[in-house]
Amino acid sequence: MDKLMTASVFFSEVNWENMWDATLETIYMTVFSLVLTFLFGIILGLLLFLTARGQLWENKTAHFIIGAYVNIFRSIPFIILIVLLIPFTLALLGTFLGPGAAVPALVIGAAPFYARMVEIALREIDRGVIEASKAMGASNGQIIWKVLLPESMPALVSGITVTAIALVSYTAMAGVIGAGGLGDLAFRDGFQRNNPDITLTATVVILIIVFILQFIGDQLTSRLDKR
Amino acid sequence: MISLSQLAKIFPTKDGDVTAVDHIDLTIDQGEIFGVIGYSGAGKSTLIRMLNMLEAPTSGAVEVAGRNMNSLSGRKLREARQEIGMIFQHFNLLWSRTVAENIAFPLEIKGVSKAEQKERVDELIELVGLSGRGGSYPSQLSGGQKQRVGIARALANNPKVLLCDEATSALDPKTTDSILDLLVDINQKLGLTIVLITHEMHVIRKICHRVAVMEGGRVVEQGDVLDIFRRPQQAMTKEFVKQVTEPEETEEALRHLFDDERTGSVLQLTFVGGDAQRPLITNIVRKFEVDVSILQGKISQTQHGSYGSLFISVTGPQAEEAIAFMREQQVEVEVIHGG
Numbered sequence A: 001m002d003k004l005m006t007a008s009v010f011f012s013e014v015n016w017e018n019m020w021d022a023t024l025e026t027i028y029m030t031v032f033s034l035v036l037t038f039l040f041g042i043i044l045g046l047l048l049f050l051t052a053r054g055q056l057w058e059n060k061t062a063h064f065i066i067g068a069y070v071n072i073f074r075s076i077p078f079i080i081l082i083v084l085l086i087p088f089t090l091a092l093l094g095t096f097l098g099p100g101a102a103v104p105a106l107v108i109g110a111a112p113f114y115a116r117m118v119e120i121a122l123r124e125i126d127r128g129v130i131e132a133s134k135a136m137g138a139s140n141g142q143i144i145w146k147v148l149l150p151e152s153m154p155a156l157v158s159g160i161t162v163t164a165i166a167l168v169s170y171t172a173m174a175g176v177i178g179a180g181g182l183g184d185l186a187f188r189d190g191f192q193r194n195n196p197d198i199t200l201t202a203t204v205v206i207l208i209i210v211f212i213l214q215f216i217g218d219q220l221t222s223r224l225d226k227r
Numbered sequence B: 001m002i003s004l005s006q007l008a009k010i011f012p013t014k015d016g017d018v019t020a021v022d023h024i025d026l027t028i029d030q031g032e033i034f035g036v037i038g039y040s041g042a043g044k045s046t047l048i049r050m051l052n053m054l055e056a057p058t059s060g061a062v063e064v065a066g067r068n069m070n071s072l073s074g075r076k077l078r079e080a081r082q083e084i085g086m087i088f089q090h091f092n093l094l095w096s097r098t099v100a101e102n103i104a105f106p107l108e109i110k111g112v113s114k115a116e117q118k119e120r121v122d123e124l125i126e127l128v129g130l131s132g133r134g135g136s137y138p139s140q141l142s143g144g145q146k147q148r149v150g151i152a153r154a155l156a157n158n159p160k161v162l163l164c165d166e167a168t169s170a171l172d173p174k175t176t177d178s179i180l181d182l183l184v185d186i187n188q189k190l191g192l193t194i195v196l197i198t199h200e201m202h203v204i205r206k207i208c209h210r211v212a213v214m215e216g217g218r219v220v221e222q223g224d225v226l227d228i229f230r231r232p233q234q235a236m237t238k239e240f241v242k243q244v245t246e247p248e249e250t251e252e253a254l255r256h257l258f259d260d261e262r263t264g265s266v267l268q269l270t271f272v273g274g275d276a277q278r279p280l281i282t283n284i285v286r287k288f289e290v291d292v293s294i295l296q297g298k299i300s301q302t303q304h305g306s307y308g309s310l311f312i313s314v315t316g317p318q319a320e321e322a323i324a325f326m327r328e329q330q331v332e333v334e335v336i337h338g339g
């Protein structure tokens, strides 16, 4: 396998084993942080929506605090956020190196981003539908689980697709501070050692990952959308 | 079945307080179809939404099916709401659920077992005439079909009362009629009390037993539909009655005739109930030396009998006597020109 690869004329500098490992690391970071982002983003987005004026859990203070958190963390450039969070990651995981260590920063950076999309998706739901559910005697929990989440599902899925793609690029940045993955490979082996082949290959792999994510997201969204 | 006493709702807004419902007293009996009519902004929606506490009253009391709705909260209120069905102008169905799943929704809320849910859903689909459409999504249905789903959903938990907020206002006239027929059918089959609000007198005429006319948050007139049609008291009520009895072009067509010297007296005759069937015109033509020409006429059916209005012109030497004779009959006569 190795021989075959190194024998090829182009991309002779590419170590395919390293490339494969880096790809796995990127996928690991993306998927793991995506799952957590989905959970926290939905919780935050729901809270943001429900505490707004005229909604089920209307609460000015809570709404303000969640809104401020979301806005602040959404505005900090990810590369800065990840550096800022080094002490936090260290306290949480005992290290700030490796793909696992990137996850807290990825989630903290991406969840507020997704939460806004969740809030927008929930606001798109017709008020009349929520009101009809109340008129039928639904509890707030039933409204959340049986109305808000299912009715906004296509928008939630297309939002998480956008977030997933953002996460892939975040993982590349996380790579720079030692999280591994394709970004790390492209930077260290490709850029710093002057191997443009490696940078180019890593880019192509990232693009393929993005296209696959987009494709899955689009398929799911259109399958869920019964409007 | 429903009684409202001194019920009021005031919305505080930036531009000051808006009194949407102004101290209304109203009683609605078991099994009747009660209509509330009024123009947009009269406070109808606010009123009907206070019946199931979607809107909390500012003051006053609401009693529905023996429960004092004001005093309920939390679980108690949710249980009371399960006994009050509601349908809406824009249907408010869950588009992510099929027809059958939409109808099952209130059953799920109540915690009915899956097997029972299925049985009940099948019954309801049949009842509202949607057999075979259980697997469709709302987006695949017409407006009338969507409202049928809304009705089935509202009936799922065997409510005692059905509230209809402009339930036919988004539908075309033909579909409106079929939905109204369905409501009457349900009222008779299930003995359900129906409260409906509308701005169309046609809806009141077609299915209501009693009606209240609302203006500026108050009930300005109420009574049996037939009585209201026969003798509307308030200007507002007269306007609504005209919606049904006088086709829009009537006034224009008649005014045209007034300009004609030979027209004679133009009368509007209003028949109610059995009167509508009596041969009044034949009688006066036989008895008096008059010529009668019929300008326009219409008979409408209400839940309590027929109601008609007829525009005629009377000419000839004995016109006065003929008019006097008609006045003695059980017919409202209004001379709208000449005489």
Ligand SMILES: Nc1ncnc2c1ncn2[C@@H]1O[C@H](COP(=O)(O)OP(=O)(O)O)[C@@H](O)[C@H]1O
Residues within 6 Å of the ligand: B011, B012, B013, B018, B019, B020, B038, B039, B040, B041, B042, B043, B044, B045, B046, B047
């Ligand atoms: N949530 C609200 N806040 C402020 N004003 C309201 C609200 N809901 C209704 N109103 C006002 O109350 C009045 C009656 O409204 P509504 O009950 O919707 O009338 P209708 O259903 O007869 O058209 C209107 O003047 C409307 O502007």
Ligand SMILES: [Mg+2]
Residues within 6 Å of the ligand: B044, B045, B046, B166
């Ligand atoms: Mg209204």
